[in-house]
Amino acid sequence: MFTTVLQNLFNALQWGSFYSMIALGYCLVYGVLRLINFAHGDIFMMACYFAFFIATFFLSIFLGLPGPVIFVITLFLTIMVTAGLGVFIERVAYRPLRKKGAHRLYVVITALMLGFILENGNLAVLGASSRRFPDMIDKVIISFGGVNLTNLKIIVILSSIVVFFILNLIVNKTKIGMAMRAISYDKFAIPLMGIPVNKVITFTFALGSGLAAVAGILFGMSYPVLDPYMGMIIGWKAFIAAVVGGIGDIKGAFLGGFILGFIEIIVVAFFPSSYKDLIAFVILLLILTIKPTGFFGVAKSTKI
């Protein structure tokens, strides 16, 4: 009994790690721009595909290289490419709208449409056949007291925690993090203080997309079948998770991802797995109805 609980605990931690890393990306952009970046789930999907191509390329070119080295190279390159994609989207789609002072909801619609373009463009270019992610790291199963852990599971959980602490450091301790918080605090006074708003926003998008890239590689390695619509559902869910934790606060988004992961794993442990979405969303809806701002969210004061 105890081992089952422990086993499920680790499963939930792994599953929650993915949600957390994606939710952190949502949260960064939302925190700075008050923009629900609905394309973020699809940026995560694109990261999976980038990682797939980069890893396959390096595995076929440098046959002699050990797996971990290729993993590090892939990680680095994928983060770069995905961050580039995020910045590109920001420059092409969001910034012109922001300059014109368009209603916030139109930016959201643009984000939704970008998601469609990424999904279906991918499908149109690469075809409908789903791809298998290559193995970069040999699976090692570590078992203690009847609990089985793969090394990958430990890497996923650890990297989500590391990513969170690095992000926390950037947002709270560095100058650019201070600028990010300042923009979310007052959008109009900040340019007067000599803060380059557009540069900070570009950095935010790069950071958020980089997080999605980390999540994408690890997801591809843990669940190796890729398809173009994989980012959509996981993205929406991660966003809901971010809101439950309290969006606009990275602690909240991080915690929210784990809450959703735990709920889903617990539901799967006791019910048929098709009830996963139903029960998870009912619980989330109840949490949001009782505490609308989420666990860590601060209610925005309304001014007349």
Place this chain on the structure above:
Amino acid sequence: MSTTATIKTKKEMNLWPLALFIGGGIIIALGATGSINKYIQTVIMFIGINVILSASLNVVNGYMGEFSCGHGGFMLVGAYVSSILSVLLFTNSKWLGHPILPPSTAVFLFPVIIIIGGLVAAVAGLLVAIPSFKTRDDYLAIITIAANFIFVSLVNNLEFVGGSRGFMGMKGTVFAMEDVFKAPYMLFWTLTFCSLAVFLIKRLMRSTFGKGISAIRYDEISAEIMSVNTNHMKLVAFMFSSGLAGIAGGLFAHVMGFINPASFSIMKSTEALVMVYLGGMGSLSGSVLSAIIFTILLEAMRPLQILKWVLIPLMLILLMQFRPEGLMGNKELTDKFPRLKRFFTRSSM
């Protein structure tokens, strides 16, 4: 004031119901004689359904200024309720047995079934309406998304309506109606419900009540100070909107003859959202126009297959860049072309 009003109504005959009757009558007559083929009829029916969807979502997203993105969920509720009723009452199916009522009564009872589906969807709208008392903006948007997911996964798990495999047999009702008297019933009812929905929304938004709903968009707190009962307004607006979505769902189910939960997923809600923002928030004629354009565009680009879903979002992004307020902004067709006013409005305003 009242005298001028009466004089004006006498002078300017209210032409638009007449125009609607004639236009709809021509389409139905053409459908009955077979002058327009089944495909074009289906496209016209989809236009009608999409007009209901976008106009009803506009009540919440446009006039009330909330951001609801779970419209597909309410459509699902309406579609399943009316389909189950129609299969149960009028047709001979495997798992619901013999028809309870004589199938010929479907001719009269079909609209009743659709409306019941709408009513149940309106009750389902409470799931979103009640949290909306406390929350706004993005938090409410999340609640609507969650509601959509809940409805879809609920039906996925209901084995007795087919689960994720879907539910069919609604064509039987349509055939039962055609056995009595051969006519394009679905075309007729789709156009009727569509014009009824647009008419109702127009009247609602013109009324004092509708002005209260608009007041929430401008400033909720000030509206409350001005003695607008905001909770009541929100409740009615959400239930009204989701009820109409349920009616659209019931019609959709009977036009298609087959429904499954996946066809009412967040994708459907996104389509409805796109239609509203393409037309312009808070513009009824805008959302009617955009529903027509969007449906025709989707059909015209069908040969492009998957590229369609790259090009349409691209076009919308360009539209947002160059005309962010949508086709109509928050104006009506009659504001842009004042001469049309003669035909479309009565004395008031």
